[in-house]
Structures are given as C-alpha cells and as structure tokens.
Amino acid sequence: MFFAYVTFVLATVRLVVHSHGCKDYDLSASDQLLIDMMKHYLHTSRKDECTPQNKTLNTGVTYIRWGKTSCPKGVDMVYTGQVGGTYYSYRGGGVNYLCLPNDPENGQHQSYDNDQIHGGEYQLSSSMKPSGWSASMDNKEVPCSVCYQKRRSAVLMIPGRKTCYKGWNSEYNGYLMSSHKGHFKSDYACVDKNAEPLDDKNGEESGALFYPIRTKCSNLRCPPYTNEADVLCVVCTTTNV
Known part of the structure; x- marks a missing residue:
C-alpha cells in the first residue's frame, strides 16, 4: 500500500513538473521529500536482492x-x-x-636422488x-x-x-x-x-x-x-x- 501511494505521488510530481511552462522550475521542499522517501523505500525493500546473498550463491x-x-x-x-x-x-x-x-599427468623421468x-x-x-x-x-x-x-x-x-x-x-x-x-x-x-x-x-x-x-x-x-x-x-x- 505504501509503495503504491508513493509511486502515485511521485508520478504526480513528475507530471506537474513536465507540464509547467517555466524551464527553470525547482521542486518544492515537500516534493523533494517525497522523492527522497521513494528512493529510501526502494533501497531498503530491495537490499536482499543485492550483493551479499547473491555472492554467497x-x-x-x-x-x-x-x-x-x-x-x-x-x-x-x-x-x-x-x-x-x-x-x-x-x-x-x-x-x-x-x-x-x-x-596424474606425469613429468619426465629423472635420475637425481x-x-x-x-x-x-x-x-x-x-x-x-x-x-x-x-x-x-x-x-x-x-x-x-x-x-x-x-x-x-x-x-x-x-x-x-x-x-x-x-x-x-x-x-x-x-x-x-x-x-x-x-x-x-x-x-x-x-x-x-x-x-x-x-x-x-x-x-x-x-x-x-x-x-x-x-x-x-x-x-x-x-x-x-x-x-x-x-x-x-x-x-x-x-x-x-
């Protein structure tokens, strides 16, 4: 549920950004916070898919x-x-x-002691x-x-x-x-x-x-x-x- 909600909000923010007429538009602090929350969620939810376990296999x-x-x-x-x-x-x-x-793959015969x-x-x-x-x-x-x-x-x-x-x-x-x-x-x-x-x-x-x-x-x-x-x-x- 949380993942779907954050995805929807993030998509809405991106839509607003792309539809805005100003080229130098900056995201608001609240918009940036939602994006950071989304990045954090993806990082923590998928960490088990990353290196330690897969390397062990x-x-x-x-x-x-x-x-x-x-x-x-x-x-x-x-x-x-x-x-x-x-x-x-x-x-x-x-x-x-x-x-x-x-x-074995034997070497050549030798006479040394x-x-x-x-x-x-x-x-x-x-x-x-x-x-x-x-x-x-x-x-x-x-x-x-x-x-x-x-x-x-x-x-x-x-x-x-x-x-x-x-x-x-x-x-x-x-x-x-x-x-x-x-x-x-x-x-x-x-x-x-x-x-x-x-x-x-x-x-x-x-x-x-x-x-x-x-x-x-x-x-x-x-x-x-x-x-x-x-x-x-x-x-x-x-x-x-």
Whole structure:
C-alpha cells in the first residue's frame, strides 16, 4: 500500500513538473521529500536482492576427506586419489600429506636422488587402532577425495570434537592421525571415522605413515580432556563470515 501511494505521488510530481511552462522550475521542499522517501523505500525493500546473498550463491569451499574414496552426500567431488607424502624417516621434504589424483599427468623421468613422494599407509594393530576400526587395515594404502561444497564461504577442521559449533555445518568427522612421535614430523589429518583402504593390496612399504594418536595429561588440562584417549576431529563449513 505504501509503495503504491508513493509511486502515485511521485508520478504526480513528475507530471506537474513536465507540464509547467517555466524551464527553470525547482521542486518544492515537500516534493523533494517525497522523492527522497521513494528512493529510501526502494533501497531498503530491495537490499536482499543485492550483493551479499547473491555472492554467497556463487561461492564455495574445498576440503580433503582423508580415508575415503568419495565425498559426503550432496557435495561435489573434484577428484579422488591416494595419499602421498615424504618417507617417514626422511629428515627433509614437506611435512604435509598430499591428496594425489588417480589420473596424474606425469613429468619426465629423472635420475637425481630426491624422491619425496611416497604412498601413505595406515599403521594399525589390535592394540593400537581407533575405536571401531579393524586391524586388517594395517599397512593398507590410504585413499582421499577432494570435495567442493557449494554456497559455503569458510572451512575449518576442529581437533578434539566430533560436532561443529553453532552456525557451522558438519562435512564429516573422524579421528586425528599423524606420524609416530618417534619419527620425523608430519601434518595432522582428520581421517574419516568410516575410513577405508585404497584397495585390497597389503604390503608393508612404509612411506607417509598414518598412526592413531592419543592425549597425554600433563600440561594438557584434564579435565576437560581425558588421559590416553582417542583424539576426535570434525570438518565444518559455514556461510557466516
């Protein structure tokens, strides 16, 4: 009702202006006020059609789902592959795990001695494995998938939790894994709670190793943490930034 009224008044003002004989006609203060009211109404009523929401629709985030050959339901998969990284006993090289695609475009053969990209393997046993996992995955290669979640603007891995905080959406949850404390350092990875092997091949070839880790209460505050417990993790996304 207000929109129709203002439109009518504005049209009337324009009609009066155009029909007036004087070329230098100036709008009165009341006429200008009506025009300003109309501009303000259009600006406030259509602000939801403008940038923030529409920009969000065209954005997205990527994350790696460690331990799985697929992405969560409703999430696009960029590619699937296998985990790679430097050999666990090498002093140099990168510390982060890599998600290597299954359809690589290989470079030329080289003879120099700096091989750093090895496959990743689970390191498990009956006494050292996350709850619910089978020791049969020991020495199996680790798969991974790069996932693209549309209409999200931020992604975050939270260690020590299996659920996201308010305003964040869970992509997947699992167990925090890394190299053994007696080896050289590597990255922490959130491995899916329902992790699977890359294939059925089984051979201890080492490489970039994935060990389950646990907490140690000393200067780590217990509570709220618990001594010698699995470290959970969750990958979360949000549009609220």
